[in-house]
Amino acid sequence: MSSTRRAAVLGSPIAHSLSPVLHRAAYTALGLENWSYDRFEVDEAGLPGFVAGLDDSWAGLSLTMPLKRAIIPLLDEISDTAASVEAVNTVVFTGDGRRIGDNTDIPGMIAALRERGIEKVESAAILGAGATASSALAALARICGGPVTAYVRSEARAAEMRGWGERLGVDVRTAAWEDADQAFAAPLVVATTPAGTTDALAAAVPGAPGTLFDVLYDPWPTALAAAWSDRGGKVVGGLDLLVHQAVLQVEQMTGAASAPLAAMRAAGERALGER
Structure with a gap:
């Protein structure tokens, strides 16, 4: 095996990705001088090649x-966590x-919440119904003891979220996006x-709202996150x-027992500050 080790982030669009900043900061802190991490613009058609x-x-x-999802047929095995959301x-x-x-993403969400003191909640709300929402549901399956209400724009999206709830063992209730302000009563x-x-x-x-987990990180803070913080609520952001x-x-790619969280976060904050 080569003594030089490579890793990268793939996607489309990819130019905005902070992953190279975070992984390279980790390599530096861990003394992995022969490791490199890059980004490549790759779409679904180009992925197999x-x-x-x-x-x-x-x-x-x-x-x-x-x-x-496109990567799954190209793999020999996927974890139960990945299989649970087909991602x-x-x-x-x-x-x-x-x-x-x-x-x-799923254990990352749980860890980000735990870092802010959120271990368990009795109920929750999700704004949106895309791929990130299904990962959020999978995370909530582990920490939420009661119902999760998803605020969505169409009945098709509502049915999709209820389907994910059944699959993940979460009591998912759906509501119209027009009523999304009612979500703010959730912890x-x-x-x-x-x-x-x-x-x-x-x-x-x-x-005095509860906790907001806004998965965006650029631009930051979002208008919602800023208002939440101003009103005394706890905010977990996309960079977290x-x-x-x-x-x-x-840790998985390098075999390191513990990746340098603080150094990686500092690198990400610097990079965002320069944008």
């Missing part, structure tokens, strides 16, 4: 949209040439929508999620 062209210097891949964001190449897929609100989508809801944040899931990726 890219993976087929990798040599034995490759240790792992990070996958972002739209590749988290892989991490691939590790083993010494015997096997490709193992995992999902670190934990997870916002999974694209930039700008929740801006109009900022004025509806009540006094990104760092915690990257910590798990670094």
Whole structure:
């Protein structure tokens, strides 16, 4: 096996990705001088050819949209966590040439919440119904003791979220996006929508709200996160999620017992500050 070890993040678009900043900071802190981490613009059509062209210097891949599902047929095995949401964001190449897929977004969400003192909640709300929402549901399956209400824009999305709930063992209830301000009564609100989508809801944040987990990190803070913080609520941001899931990726790809969380977060904060 090559003494040089390579890893990268793949997706489309990919230029915005902070993953290289986080992983390279980890390599520096861990003294892994022969490791490199890059980014590659790869779409679903180009993914099979890219993976087929990798040599034995490759240790792992990070996958972002739209590749988290497309990668699955190219793998030898996926973890139960990844299978639960049919999404892989991490691939590790083993010494015997096997490709193992995992999902670190789900435990990353749980770790980000735990870092802010959120271990268990009795109920929760999710804003949105995309791929990130299903990962949020999988995380809530482990920490939420009661119902989760998803606020969505269509009945098709509502049915999809209820289906994920049945699969993950979560009591999912759905409501119209027009009533999304009612989500703020929940002790934990997870916002999974694209930039700008929740801006109009900022004025509806009540006094002394619970915890908001907004998965965005650029631009930051979002209007919703800023209003939440101003009204005394606890806020967990997208950078928290990104760092915690990257910590798990670094540990899996390098074999390190503990990735340098603080150094990775500091690198991410610096990079965002320079944008």
